[in-house]
Amino acid sequence: MSRMLIAGNWKMNLTREEALSLTGKLVSTLSEQRAVDVVLCPPFCYIPLVFQGIKGSTIRLGAQNCHPEPRGAFTGEVSAAMLESMEVQFCIVGHSERRQNFGEDDAFIARKIDALLEEGIWPILCVGETLEERKADKTWSVVSGQLKSCLEHVSAEEVSRIAVAYEPVWAIGTGESAIPQQAEEIHSKIREYLKETYGTGSAEATRIIYGGSVDGENAPEMLNQANINGALVGGASLDVEEFEKIVKAAAEA
């Protein structure tokens, strides 16, 4: 079984001082643990500061987004190559907030994945349906369509470096997490899809993590589902105690 992955997506939150303080607290509470891969994904501008803060600890550095081109006239963007040069090891792509607010489509997300793999950065690919899509019984067609298009250029050797984050859009930031069985149903379908596409070995080595209102309370049951290999945590990643509880639940799952 693959190691659990708990990634904190700070989104566009925290002042410089708060980012420093949160990093320091997380390092002191989590630096002893080795059972779980813990990744912090701060806003771009805090990457050097978090890099310094986690140095020597087991915590890893992630980013929230990247641009597929290595350089050029893309005002405001940051490339996968630049992230690599800052020693970023993971990068979230295809988050629903980017899909919705910045019009990112699967083809663009697929190019980001290619760029990240090329740079040796591990992508965290977000997929998930909206409430309307769920109500219309389209959950699996939406999720499988996103997987197929976003992973279009990915080989069986590469796929296990990707973490697929199932994030039902209706559960993000709403305090209304999917119930664990609901999440597990989709996670097991994602596993089947990966098996059919890339073979059993690659599919089993690929982490499928859940995101959407994960907190210290719902994490234990969620992380005990057969096909849930971790969590992508938004709001609760800004709270040391909550985040610590989630990491502990992952270590015990």
Ligand code: PGA
């Ligand atoms: P949330 O966010 O934990 O605040 O719901 C999760 C995410 O957007 O990755």
